[in-house]
Amino acid sequence: MAYGVAMSAKKTDLMNWTKTSLLMATTVMAGALCSCTGGDKLEPGFIGKNEITIESGRMTPEALWAMGRIGSVSPSPDGKTIAYGVSYYSVPENKSHRVIYTMKADGKRQRLITTTTANEGDMVWIKGGTKIAFLSNASGSNQLWEMNPDGTERRQLTNTEKDLEGFSFSPDETKVLLVMTVQNGPSTVDKHPDLPLTTGRVINDLMYKHWDEWVDEIPHPFLADFDGNAVTNPRDILEGELYESPMRPFGGMEQFSWSPDGKTIAYTCRKKTGAAYSKSTDSDIYLYDIEIGETHNICKADATDKNMGYDTNPQYSPDGSMIAWQSMERDGYESDWNRLYVMDLATGEKRFVSRAFDSNVDEFVWRPDGTGFYFAGVWHGTTMIYSLDLDGTLTQLTEGQYDFGGITLMGDQILCKRHSMAEADEIYCFSPANGKELTQLTTENKHIYDQIERGKVEPRWMTTTDGKQMLTWVIYPPHFDPAKKYPTLLFCEGGPQSPVSQFWSYRWNFQIMAANDYIIVAPNRRGLPGFGLEWNEAISGDYGGQCMKDYLTAIDEMAKEPYVNADRLGCVGASFGGFSVYWLAGHHDKRFKAFISHSGIFNLEQQYLETEESWFANWDLGGAYWEKNKMTEHTYSNSPHRFVDKWDTPILCIHGEKDFRILASQGMAAFNAAILRGVPAQLLVYPDENHWI
Numbered sequence: 134m135a136y137g138v139a140m141s142a143k144k145t146d147l148m149n150w151t152k153t154s155l156l157m158a159t160t161v162m163a164g165a166l167c168s169c170t171g172g173d174k175l176e177p178g179f180i181g182k183n184e185i186t187i188e189s190g191r192m193t194p195e196a197l198w199a200m201g202r203i204g205s206v207s208p209s210p211d212g213k214t215i216a217y218g219v220s221y222y223s224v225p226e227n228k229s230h231r232v233i234y235t236m237k238a239d240g241k242r243q244r245l246i247t248t249t250t251a252n253e254g255d256m257v258w259i260k261g262g263t264k265i266a267f268l269s270n271a272s273g274s275n276q277l278w279e280m281n282p283d284g285t286e287r288r289q290l291t292n293t294e295k296d297l298e299g300f301s302f303s304p305d306e307t308k309v310l311l312v313m314t315v316q317n318g319p320s321t322v323d324k325h326p327d328l329p330l331t332t333g334r335v336i337n338d339l340m341y342k343h344w345d346e347w348v349d350e351i352p353h354p355f356l357a358d359f360d361g362n363a364v365t366n367p368r369d370i371l372e373g374e375l376y377e378s379p380m381r382p383f384g385g386m387e388q389f390s391w392s393p394d395g396k397t398i399a400y401t402c403r404k405k406t407g408a409a410y411s412k413s414t415d416s417d418i419y420l421y422d423i424e425i426g427e428t429h430n431i432c433k434a435d436a437t438d439k440n441m442g443y444d445t446n447p448q449y450s451p452d453g454s455m456i457a458w459q460s461m462e463r464d465g466y467e468s469d470w471n472r473l474y475v476m477d478l479a480t481g482e483k484r485f486v487s488r489a490f491d492s493n494v495d496e497f498v499w500r501p502d503g504t505g506f507y508f509a510g511v512w513h514g515t516t517m518i519y520s521l522d523l524d525g526t527l528t529q530l531t532e533g534q535y536d537f538g539g540i541t542l543m544g545d546q547i548l549c550k551r552h553s554m555a556e557a558d559e560i561y562c563f564s565p566a567n568g569k570e571l572t573q574l575t576t577e578n579k580h581i582y583d584q585i586e587r588g589k590v591e592p593r594w595m596t597t598t599d600g601k602q603m604l605t606w607v608i609y610p611p612h613f614d615p616a617k618k619y620p621t622l623l624f625c626e627g628g629p630q631s632p633v634s635q636f637w638s639y640r641w642n643f644q645i646m647a648a649n650d651y652i653i654v655a656p657n658r659r660g661l662p663g664f665g666l667e668w669n670e671a672i673s674g675d676y677g678g679q680c681m682k683d684y685l686t687a688i689d690e691m692a693k694e695p696y697v698n699a700d701r702l703g704c705v706g707a708s709f710g711g712f713s714v715y716w717l718a719g720h721h722d723k724r725f726k727a728f729i730s731h732s733g734i735f736n737l738e739q740q741y742l743e744t745e746e747s748w749f750a751n752w753d754l755g756g757a758y759w760e761k762n763k764m765t766e767h768t769y770s771n772s773p774h775r776f777v778d779k780w781d782t783p784i785l786c787i788h789g790e791k792d793f794r795i796l797a798s799q800g801m802a803a804f805n806a807a808i809l810r811g812v813p814a815q816l817l818v819y820p821d822e823n824h825w826i
Contacts, residue, residue, distance in 0.1 A: 176248060176250045180221050180228060181221055190584065191586060192585050196584075199581065200557055204219065204220060206560055212546070217234055218232070218255070219234060230250070233253055235282060240574030243575070247284060249269075253268065253269040259306055260361070266279045268299075268300070271287075277289075277309070293313060298312040298385075311367055314350035317375055320349065321334055338406070338408055339408040339747065341745075344794055345824065354398070355370070374404070378401060379400075389401070390447045390448050390449050391449070392449050394453060396423055399448075399449065411745060413464055415442065415443075419431070431476060442460070444461070449499075451502070452503055457473060457475045457476075458473075458474055460485075467749060471493035473487035473494045473521070487525070487527075488525055492664075496540060497509075498542060501542060505526075507542075511536075514604045514632070515535060515536060518537045518540060530565060534635055535553045536551070537549050537550070553590070554636065557637045559578075585648075590643075593606075593690075595656070596686075597679075597686050603656055603683055604656075604664070605656040606657075609652055619697060620652070621697045622652070623656075623703070626661065626709070629660050629676075630660055630669060633661060643655070654691045659671040674764045676712065681717065681720065684713060685724070702726060704721070709733075727784070731826065732789065737771075737772035738772065740799065745793055774806065780807060782812065783814065786816050787817045788819075790819065790822070791822060792822070801816065804816035
């Protein structure tokens with residue numbers, strides 16, 4: 134599902150909580166915002182690095198939204214220069230802006246090279262490192278451009294009818310793969326040309342909506358020619374097939390790979406539509422032969438292949454003899470073990486090479502010599518980078534209380550991004566021979582960190598009601614004084630199987646909560662990856678079971694501390710975390726004094742028919758509520774709406790009307806129930822926001 138995190142308040146008064154929520158969601162910034170670069174080269178209205186004065190010495194919504202957000206990272210072919218993207222925000226203008234910087238490989242001589250008001254990013258080096266290709270909407274639509282590494286001699290390479298969502302050049306740069314949307318079958322106007330102004334949709338099958346959009350268009354890969362000057366002759370390699378590639382909503386160019394000889398494109402696709410799509414996660418890896426225009430499925434090479442879950446993100450080995458991808462086994466289980474598979478293209482032999490890692494491979498790259506991989510994966514609440522040999526030998530390269538990701542190779546160095554619950558992404562590099570010696574290359578938000586005191590983040594292991602050990606992150610207020618008593622918030626994670634690792638969020642930020650003198654308790658309760666498969670899978674079919682006991686264990690253990698005010702406990706969460714809040718509201722035995730549920734499930738029967746990805750509800754809930762089996766009876770009997778008679782605590786319900794994963798009707802129903810029960814409540818609805826408010 135989806136996944137956010139945070140709301141804070143100094144008082145339990147609901148009006149103040151709502152004002153704080155509105156401030157965080159709209160970030161009405163009081164301080165003036167200006168570019169850090171300055172000079173005549175910047176176009177009027179350019180949104181750049183924000184200079185802000187933080188008088189309180191603590192994290193504020195204004196400070197959070199003034200931060201630059203580092204995006205993609207691309208080293209030059211000679212390994213001497215790095216291009217990277219940063220996004221900036223202007224709350225007064227209600228706009229964001231993507232720009233591109235370059236720096237030397239040691240982090241020195243950082244330089245802003247895009248100075249227009251257009252959004253520009255997703256850069257790669259081409260023509261031997263003499264040019265940078267990038268996406269820009271400077272022409273009015275998102276197109277492919279090129280420029281010199283210093284930002285000069287900008288030139289538009291494409292002029293397609295549709296916006297480009299991504300691109301990838303062939304190894305010899307004579308061709309380029311472009312991602313654009315195509316119409317998802319005939320529209321109502323196509324069917325009824327005598328009604329050209331109609332806005333009605335005639336729907337005959339499922340998957341007519343997804344996440345936050347009506348599925349009128351779907352992405353397709355187009356293969357085009359490139360002569361060094363212009364991109365021409367784009368042709369849809371899925372022409373006539375109404376299947377999406379890359380897959381919505383999270384898929385990007387990582388779902389494609391060029392063979393080293395440039396003759397084949399590997400792509401990810403779930404070749405299903407309608408109800409079949411809505412009930413299945415069975416995507417596969419397809420190889421498209423450019424010369425003859427034929428495609429074959431390498432995941433279903435024969436009838437004995439039982440791998441029916443997600444297969445995604447193919448990558449050819451450096452010599453082209455093998456291909457690797459991430460693979461899940463079971464159909465309909467989107468949180469299945471995400472394993473790394475390798476196929477020998479000559480023999481068709483497949484190997485599960487990441488078996489030694491009892492958690493998910495979140496991203497990976499081949500080692501330059503083709504003998505193995507570098508990958509990122511979560512274990513015990515942190516995401517580290519590992520080295521993996523083809524024979525399965527596993528070596529952890531990084532360490533510390535961080536999350537690493539964005540792995541890119543730069544010669545014999547690994548480029549990556551690193552963040553934690555105390556700091557947003559920055560770019561680092563290190564040698565695989567010694568990952569403990571990291572070099573920090575960027576300090577994008579140092580000017581903000583230097584003005585604030587951040588709360589300490591501490592890991593605690595707690596014994597659960599069934600005798601297991603559970604890692605819980607505790608975030609303390611700045612200037613924490615153990616002689617004082619602090620109100621404390623239980624954070625309930627979404628997903629439901631998203632790790633409570635060392636994440637940094639701009640929507641649910643623990644440092645914002647802590648800055649308002651709250652202690653935050655964030656447990657890695659049952660049903661999260663990073664603690665073995667058994668722990669991760671324990672939540673399916675048991676939404677109201679052990680995972681809820683784990684939440685209560687975490688808050689009860691912390692309430693024993695002398696510095697926790699046990700009379701001022703709050704509970705917050707989004708998505709499944711919002712479900713958890715609604716459920717705990719009927720089972721907390723007066724532990725909490727206030728609840729905030731954000732995009733949460735209130736009525737499971739309602740959710741089964743309202744959500745669009747039916748595979749999720751089928752797997753996690755056990756099926757439809759009219760299917761009378763042991764799992765469904767347990768699931769639906771634990772729906773939060775069945776326990777409203779026990780609600781006795783003020784609650785704030787937040788929802789977006791463009792949320793098609795958990796419809797806004799869920800938040801409205803919960804609010805209505807609270808009001809009708811006489812429970813103090815407020816409803817905060819955003820008509821133009823989705824699941825990720």
